[in-house]
Amino acid sequence: MAASPRPAALRALRLTAFRAFYRLPLRWRRRLVRMGTAHYIVGAVTIVRAADGRSPGRILLLRQPPGPGWSLPGGLLNRGERPVVGAARELAEETGIRVDPADLRPGVPNAIVHSSGRWVDMVFEASVPADQPFTVDEAEVHEAAWHPLDALPRLTGPTARLLAHYGIGPLAGRPEDD
Structure with a gap:
């Protein structure tokens, strides 16, 4: 049975997003992480x-x-x-x-x-x-x-x-x- 193309496409999209994220300056990466995490x-x-x-x-x-x-x-x-x-x-x-x-x-x-x-x-x-x-x-x-x-x-x-x-x-x- 062939694997669904959707998981492969999602993996490729995720990989592209992580590559783009790690190319951002450290200061921007920290801000993005802070915006997306719970604040206590x-x-x-x-x-x-x-x-x-x-x-x-x-x-x-x-x-x-x-x-x-x-x-x-x-x-x-x-x-x-x-x-x-x-x-x-x-x-x-x-x-x-x-x-x-x-x-x-x-x-x-x-x-x-x-x-x-x-x-x-x-x-x-x-x-x-x-x-x-x-x-x-x-x-x-x-x-x-x-x-x-x-x-x-x-x-x-x-x-x-x-x-x-x-x-x-x-x-x-x-x-x-x-």
Whole structure:
């Protein structure tokens, strides 16, 4: 049985397209690739645990505009900023808690891809004294408070999904519920 001429024609067309693409200047090739690929925003988030020995443990949550739910300290990385530095910066900006980037531990998993929102969170963990006072940035944060792991308040959807990867919150054990 003879092969269909169509696949051969498609192969020839594909080969011609790739040859033309690789003749373009590198700058143009990069632009074309960027236009045709998914774009993700990268942020850094910190799960801050109270170092007070209480059982169950407590984590620091923020109530931020515009929604009614609680979330974790974090934000977008600056261009060229290392994720651990961005996580420490965002924690200090939003809560006044200063942690040396070297004292932040990478979460396991360290990167959470939110495919529906097209962003990636680099997750870090820290333990700080529970009696450390908060200085919230009132433009970004309405309130910061410690919450027991077994009695968390209403979380934002992305926060609940992120914490599920660490066995925390209402979606624990179901992190894929995007």
